[in-house]
Amino acid sequence: MQYNLTFSMLLTAPYLGWIADGVLTTLHLALLSWSVALLLGLAVGIARVSSNRALRLFGTFYVELFRNVPLLVQLFLWFYVVPEFLPSETARWWNRLDEVPYWTAVIGIAFYTSSRLAEQIRAALGAIPKGQFEAALSTGLTKLQMYRHVIIPYAGRIMIPAITSEFLTVFKNTALALTISVVEISATARKIEAWSFKGIEAYTVASATYMLTTLAVILVMTMLERRLAIPGLIRWGS
Amino acid sequence: MDWQVVLNNSSLLARGLTTSLELTLFAIAASLPVGCLLAIGRLSKQRWLSLFCASFVNVMRSNPLVLVLFWLIFLVPLIIGHRVPNLAAVSVAFVVFFSVYFSEIVRSGIQSVGRMQISAGLSTGLTRGQTMRHIVLPQAVRAMLPALTTQCIVVFQGSTVAYVVGYDELLHSSSMIAERTGRPVELYIATAAIYFLVSLAGSLLARRFETKRSRA
Amino acid sequence: MTAPIIQVRDVVLRYGDFTALDRVSLDVFEGEVIVVCGPSGSGKSTLLRCLNGLETFQEGEVIVDGENVATCRNLPALRRRIGMVFQHFELYPHMTVLQNLTLAPIKAQGLPRAEAERLAMDYLTRVGIADQAGKYPGLLSGGQQQRAAIARALTLQPRLMLFDEPTSALDPEMIFEVLQVMKNLAVLGMTMVVVTHEMGFAQEVADRVVFMDRGAVIETAPSAEFFASPKTPRARAFLKRILRIG
Numbered sequence: 001m002q003y004n005l006t007f008s009m010l011l012t013a014p015y016l017g018w019i020a021d022g023v024l025t026t027l028h029l030a031l032l033s034w035s036v037a038l039l040l041g042l043a044v045g046i047a048r049v050s051s052n053r054a055l056r057l058f059g060t061f062y063v064e065l066f067r068n069v070p071l072l073v074q075l076f077l078w079f080y081v082v083p084e085f086l087p088s089e090t091a092r093w094w095n096r097l098d099e100v101p102y103w104t105a106v107i108g109i110a111f112y113t114s115s116r117l118a119e120q121i122r123a124a125l126g127a128i129p130k131g132q133f134e135a136a137l138s139t140g141l142t143k144l145q146m147y148r149h150v151i152i153p154y155a156g157r158i159m160i161p162a163i164t165s166e167f168l169t170v171f172k173n174t175a176l177a178l179t180i181s182v183v184e185i186s187a188t189a190r191k192i193e194a195w196s197f198k199g200i201e202a203y204t205v206a207s208a209t210y211m212l213t214t215l216a217v218i219l220v221m222t223m224l225e226r227r228l229a230i231p232g233l234i235r236w237g238s
Numbered sequence: 239m240d241w242q243v244v245l246n247n248s249s250l251l252a253r254g255l256t257t258s259l260e261l262t263l264f265a266i267a268a269s270l271p272v273g274c275l276l277a278i279g280r281l282s283k284q285r286w287l288s289l290f291c292a293s294f295v296n297v298m299r300s301n302p303l304v305l306v307l308f309w310l311i312f313l314v315p316l317i318i319g320h321r322v323p324n325l326a327a328v329s330v331a332f333v334v335f336f337s338v339y340f341s342e343i344v345r346s347g348i349q350s351v352g353r354m355q356i357s358a359g360l361s362t363g364l365t366r367g368q369t370m371r372h373i374v375l376p377q378a379v380r381a382m383l384p385a386l387t388t389q390c391i392v393v394f395q396g397s398t399v400a401y402v403v404g405y406d407e408l409l410h411s412s413s414m415i416a417e418r419t420g421r422p423v424e425l426y427i428a429t430a431a432i433y434f435l436v437s438l439a440g441s442l443l444a445r446r447f448e449t450k451r452s453r454a
Numbered sequence: 455m456t457a458p459i460i461q462v463r464d465v466v467l468r469y470g471d472f473t474a475l476d477r478v479s480l481d482v483f484e485g486e487v488i489v490v491c492g493p494s495g496s497g498k499s500t501l502l503r504c505l506n507g508l509e510t511f512q513e514g515e516v517i518v519d520g521e522n523v524a525t526c527r528n529l530p531a532l533r534r535r536i537g538m539v540f541q542h543f544e545l546y547p548h549m550t551v552l553q554n555l556t557l558a559p560i561k562a563q564g565l566p567r568a569e570a571e572r573l574a575m576d577y578l579t580r581v582g583i584a585d586q587a588g589k590y591p592g593l594l595s596g597g598q599q600q601r602a603a604i605a606r607a608l609t610l611q612p613r614l615m616l617f618d619e620p621t622s623a624l625d626p627e628m629i630f631e632v633l634q635v636m637k638n639l640a641v642l643g644m645t646m647v648v649v650t651h652e653m654g655f656a657q658e659v660a661d662r663v664v665f666m667d668r669g670a671v672i673e674t675a676p677s678a679e680f681f682a683s684p685k686t687p688r689a690r691a692f693l694k695r696i697l698r699i700g
Contacts (some may be wrong), residue, residue: 003316043569068437069430070395073409077430080422086364135507135544135603139610140534149557154548177304179402186305199312207309209303214300230547232592 009199014041015192022107023209029102029184030171033109038163040114046147047120059118066115072176075108079180105177113170120162126153157228166219168214184208243421254411255432261407262394265332269393272333274339279359280345291341298338303399307331311403328400336393343389347382350375387444391437397435408432457520459484459614459645465504465514467669474500475511476669484519487646489656489677492666493692498649500667502616505647506536519613534562537607537615541622543599545591551578551602552587555609563610570609577605579627581635597628614645621652653696657681665689672673 010019047059066074079101083091099102129153136146178187189206193199244251279291298306310331315321351374359369401409412429416422460482467475475497482488490498503509504516507523516523519535526532555574559565565573578584581601583594591599600620603691607615612697617636620644633655640646640659650656654679656663663680665673665688673680684690 030318063571064438064441065434068391068434068441070398070400070409070433070437071432072398073426073430076409076413076422076426080416081426084423129542129544131540131542131544132546134503135538135540135546136558137508137530138533138536138538139606140530140532140562141558142530142562145561149561154546157548161438172300172302175304178304186302186308189305190308193308193312199308199316203309203312206305207297210302210305211297211300215530228548230592231590232547232594 001190003019003200005200006198007204009196009198010201010205015196018188018192019185022183022206025102025182026171026174026184026209027213029174029177029182030167031108032085033113033174034167034170036110037113037117038094040110040119041117042152044114045125048118048122049125063115063118066111069229071108071112072161072179073172074112075105075176075180078104078108086139101177101180101182104180104229105182105235108226109170109173109177110160113166113173117163117166117170120166121155124159124162126149128154128202139142154230157230160221160228164217168217171217172210177186191201239424240421241428243415243419243424243425245344247415247419247425250411250415251290251408251428251432253406254406255436257405257411258394258407259329259436261332261397261400261405263400264320264329265336265393265397266331266390268333268355268413269337269340272337273342274344276337276341277344277348280341281348295341299342301335303331303396304402305334306335307399307403310334324400324403324405328403329404332393332396332400336389339389339392340386343382343385347378347385350376350381382446384444387440387447391440391444394440395433395437425426455482455670458482459519460505460515460647461515462501462504463515463517465501465511465516465556467500467504467509467511473669475504477514478666478669479514480664480671480674482645482647484644484645486661487640487644487659488648488662488664489660490649490664490666491651491653491656491692491696492645492672495668496666497669498666499618500669502538502647502649505616506533506538518552522559530562533609535613537604537610537612539600539604539615539617539620541608541619543591543596543603543623545599545603547590547592550590550691551583553595554602555606558606559609566658573611574605574609575629578610580608580638581605582631595628596624600624600628600632604632604635604639608639614647616637617646617650619649619651621650628655633646651696653681653693665692667692 010016033099044062047055048063050056050059057176069077082096094100132150132154133146136150137143141149174184175186177184177188181187183191185206189202192202193207196202276291276295279287280295282288282291285335307328311324311327314327314330333426355377356369359373360366364372397407398409400407401413404410408429413422416425419425455486458481460480462478463478465475465478466473469700475487478501480488480501490501493497500509505518505523507526507529507541511524512691515610518532521532522538523529523532531682545551546557552571553575556567556570559570559573560567575584575587578587582605583598583601583605586594586602591602594602604615604620609685620636621632624632633652636646636655638649648655648660660677663673663675664671665680665684665686665690673684673686675685680689681693684693
């Protein structure tokens with residue numbers, strides 16, 4: 001095996017700029033899709049436990065649809081299929097956007113992830129004793145106030161580990177966006193390899209990006225979990 | 239829309255699905271034993287062994303499958319000196335990648351069996367191995383079953399990633415047909431439907447395991 | 455005599471085939487303490503939960519403080535006038551005791567925070583745990599948690615209080631402190647409906663006892679009368695069993 005490692009090459013133009021762009025794209029793509037997914041997932045998760053039959057049915061349909069089609073296929077659907085069904089005005093506006101692949105990736109990853117988050121949220125809501133809902137209602141809170149002040153803060157704390165691991169999944173899933181030509185860090189690494197044949201260096205940078213971010217996220221979330229731990233409450237599921 | 243194009247190419251799609259399923263089954267069949275070894279290694283009292291397994295698992299878990307695939311496609315020819323067919327690279331990448339996830343499931347399954355169960359086994363005069371075989375593992379397997387089924391669906395959905403290196407699974411076949419016929423709308427909808435049905439069948443199976451278990 | 459503060463008329467509640475409440479009627483007057491007792495599964499808790507609309511019934515009507523519960527447009531407003539105490543306390547574990555007490559007054563009643571906190575501290579003092587205000591519920595003993603839960607209901611300054619087996623989840627040595635708080639409340643003239651197995655409390659504090667079995671009210675009698683000579687055989691059998699054990 002003949003191979004000269006020259007990591008210093010990565011610090012020269014144009015590679016350094018590419019890497020910076022790739023890392024940033026991965027990070028904000030992950031954060032943005034995850035935030036959207038969290039909001040969607042919260043709404044769908046609550047719909048799944050709602051007392052309204054139609055809402056529950058909608059929630060089930062949504063979750064099954066979005067989690068049983070592979071993310072890569074969903075990205076293709078959003079990229080190649082959905083624009084064909086838009087009214088011509090909207091389609092024109094969409095196609096004129098600067099970063100169509102990027103926004104497609106945000107939408108695709110967000111919907112896919114939201115179905116998984118919805119299930120986590122449903123499980124967390126199910127883990128909250130029924131009496132908590134009744135106690136909140138019995139003090140005259142409206143349903144909305146009950147969710148906002150009692151149930152969601154409670155469920156949120158139970159869910160921190162699940163939400164963390166879901167974020168890390170999203171973070172890794174952003175790599176699939178390279179199939180619709182979003183140049184995030186994995187695509188960047190491949191591009192550098194193609195230009196310079198320095199595959200080990202290029203892929204090391206990409207792997208390091210994922211590993212360091214993962215480590216940082218885990219550290220922050222563990223701290224958060226400890227700070228937000230509910231005193232005296234037995235930890236759920238452990 | 240013209241669904242005729244899907245019907246005309248149904249044999250190609252069927253071949254694609256077969257390839258996807260073969261890749262999935264191979265990946266599961268090979269990853270599960272490797273995953274078991276990794277899990278046992280992690281729970282081992284040998285510090286270096288458990289440390290090694292833990293590092294391997296954590297490194298793999300923080301990388302996306304696509305990147306693992308890129309790594310192998312670049313590294314394998316470099317190490318063995320000549321190019322390898324896509325099938326080999328994809329297979330190795332899937333096993334390396336998914337065995338880690340299986341190992342985590344096996345590990346939490348073993349740990350879900352209470353320590354008192356081991357004490358109880360030992361107290362009745364069973365050896366450590368017998369206790370593991372007759373008491374811990376049967377309970378662990380039952381506890382793992384839902385997660386294992388779910389993971390198999392993840393592997394199936396993950397098989398689409400092989401598309402990236404042009405491996406001829408369902409998504410790749412479908413995209414080739416889409417390109418040739420100029421009808422991506424019909425083909426991608428049909429492909430999504432196929433993936434949906436197979437995954438849904440899998441999740442229904444997983445749910446059956448779960449309800450069986452909660453009733454037990 | 456003024457109109458009763460609670461009027462329950464022929465209420466029927468079914469879960470599928472199972473009849474949980476079978477034409478139940480009950481009047482409660484202001485200042486009265488009613489103890490509802492009966493074997494488990496007799497519908498006592500279900501009846502209680504109909505009074506503040508946590509349970510929906512199919513037939514009959516419930517009028518509380520002048521409002522029809524089933525058709526009430528603004529249940530939250532009605533519920534603020536009805537305090538409820540649960541078997542398992544149901545304090546919110548992620549909030550301090552004080553936050554537990556002030557949440558509804560601030561969010562639902564719109565009281566200023568300072569006012570709500572003053573009120574909350576006042577009630578915490580009355581139930582004897584003012585020193586626990588800043589702690590999280592999980593760190594309190596069961597008796598302290600239940601007293602905090604009672605204070606949470608009182609902070610809304612309700613017209614009446616519902617107690618759903620408030621001592622059933624407590625260790626024996628903590629039952630006393632909770633019953634003491636409830637007795638004080640009764641002495642101050644609070645209208646109370648209490649589902650409980652504490653026959654000592656019923657004898658000492660209740661004005662009337664309601665005995666339920668299999669979803670129906672079997673007997674309603676002034677407390678002294680009920681314990682001295684229950685009219686129905688079922689009530690007699692129940693009392694015999696519970697007093698021998700207790």
